[in-house]
Amino acid sequence: MTNLILRPAGETNSSQIHELIHLVGINPTGLDWKRFIIAVNDGDEVIACGQIKPHGEEVRELASIAVRPEYRGQGLARRIIESLLADAERPLYxxxxxxxxxxxxxxxxxxxxxxxxxxxxxxxxxxxxxxxxxxxxxxxxxxxxxx
Ligand SMILES: CC(C)(COP(=O)(O)OP(=O)(O)OC[C@H]1O[C@@H](n2cnc3c(N)ncnc32)[C@H](O)[C@@H]1OP(=O)(O)O)[C@@H](O)C(=O)NCCC(=O)NCCS
Known part of the structure; x- marks a missing residue:
């Protein structure tokens, strides 16, 4: 787990973010790669992601938290969430x-x-x-x- 890199997504990660969200079966709308933090494995595959999604000026949502099944239970979602929370304005929904x-x-x-x-x-x-x-x-x- 320690060699997994967490970083802001790039445009080339967009399709893998969509695939991961579809794989885990959560809300597939509003998946702009520019807002995403991702974790990638040694093969540069997206194995976890999350974003802060705005709804107008005032409302921000912690959203799209997803981890590939084979990488679960190792604290990856926690790292993604903590990283997003570190930079996000409050309140957050x-x-x-x-x-x-x-x-x-x-x-x-x-x-x-x-x-x-x-x-x-x-x-x-x-x-x-x-x-x-x-x-x-x-x-x-x-x-x-x-x-
Ligand atoms: C939910 C999900 C993101 C968790 O990913 P993960 O990497 O296994 O989670 P972590 O190992 O970082 O666990 C973080 C904490 O959440 C807890 N947790 C993990 N899955 C949980 C679940 N299904 N229910 C309740 N608590 C859970 C863990 O016990 C852990 O607590 P700890 O840090 O105090 O030990 C992952 O199972 C997933 O992608 N599920 C499908 C998509 C989904 O439901 N996303 C959330 C949408 S609201």
């Missing part, structure tokens, strides 16, 4: 499935009540709530905030 909440609590994020959410997240939460009902998924969507 994120959206995740409820079973992921404990991961983000480790970094100081707290779950927001619906009334306290910025408008962008209210809209997504409503849509996700509808999808949960339709798909009968037992896992709800959390919106979390880091002050």
């Amino acid at each position: 994120l959206m995740c499935r409820s079973h992921m909440g404990p991961l983000y609590e480790k970094f100081g994020f707290r779950t927001l009540a619906y009334e306290a959410m910025p408008r962008y997240f209210k809209r997504i939460t409503k849509l996700a709530g509808l999808a949960d009902v339709l798909m009968r998924s037992g896992d709800s969507l959390l919106v979390m905030k880091l002050e």
